[in-house]
Amino acid sequence: IAISSGGTLSSLVFNPLDSAYAYTPDPDKLRESLYLISRVQEATVQQERFVNNAKKSNLPQKELQQKMNLSLKLVDRSYRLLDQINFASNYVEPKDNIIGASEAGNKAVEELQSAIDSVSNDLNENGPLTDDQQNLLVSAFTNTRTELFTFLKYMPSKKVEEARLRVEDENVKNREEFSGSSDAGVFNPVPLPWK
Numbered sequence: 001i002a003i004s005s006g007g008t009l010s011s012l013v014f015n016p017l018d019s020a021y022a023y024t025p026d027p028d029k030l031r032e033s034l035y036l037i038s039r040v041q042e043a044t045v046q047q048e049r050f051v052n053n054a055k056k057s058n059l060p061q062k063e064l065q066q067k068m069n070l071s072l073k074l075v076d077r078s079y080r081l082l083d084q085i086n087f088a089s090n091y092v093e094p095k096d097n098i099i100g101a102s103e104a105g106n107k108a109v110e111e112l113q114s115a116i117d118s119v120s121n122d123l124n125e126n127g128p129l130t131d132d133q134q135n136l137l138v139s140a141f142t143n144t145r146t147e148l149f150t151f152l153k154y155m156p157s158k159k160v161e162e163a164r165l166r167v168e169d170e171n172v173k174n175r176e177e178f179s180g181s182s183d184a185g186v187f188n189p190v191p192l193p194w195k
Helices: 029-056 061-079 081-091 095-122 131-153 157-178
Strands: none
Touching: 029 061, 029 081, 029 095, 029 131, 029 157, 061 081, 061 095, 081 095, 095 131
16 A cells, blocks of 8 residues: 555555565475475485585685575574474374384484584684585485485375475476576575485
């Protein structure tokens, strides 16, 4: 709504196609949780690639730490992996597998936290990433992803497939929306871990 110079109200025309696709949670709470878990798997591939590229380019640890701290905080806060594991555990099939599923989910959370802690506490030198640091981070991201694959085996497969299709669809829409745009920045998608 706008107020004209004469003091009268007029409405603005809003075209929803002019804006980026807004995030809308899935009304199916389990499918939403599985979607967020799938996004964590995707993020581990991105972070692993970033670590390997940083090692190849001799990026100083402090610079790597700054970049990864931000992205890992976003992963942690946006996807809330522990919350998703706790919620989705209620849907383990068959129910007698709850212990195995919970163990895998909790190991995934621990591995992701290990990577977050390592980036925050151990990358503080001016020199390049050491082989040990690279191996620790890559291992943590790989283990997070692997444990999530194990956890997801206990979930209703149709719901997992639908959640992953949503990730894939959003990635295509993002690629189409920002393709050729000077405002897009760097758009460098990774292969999805379940493909």
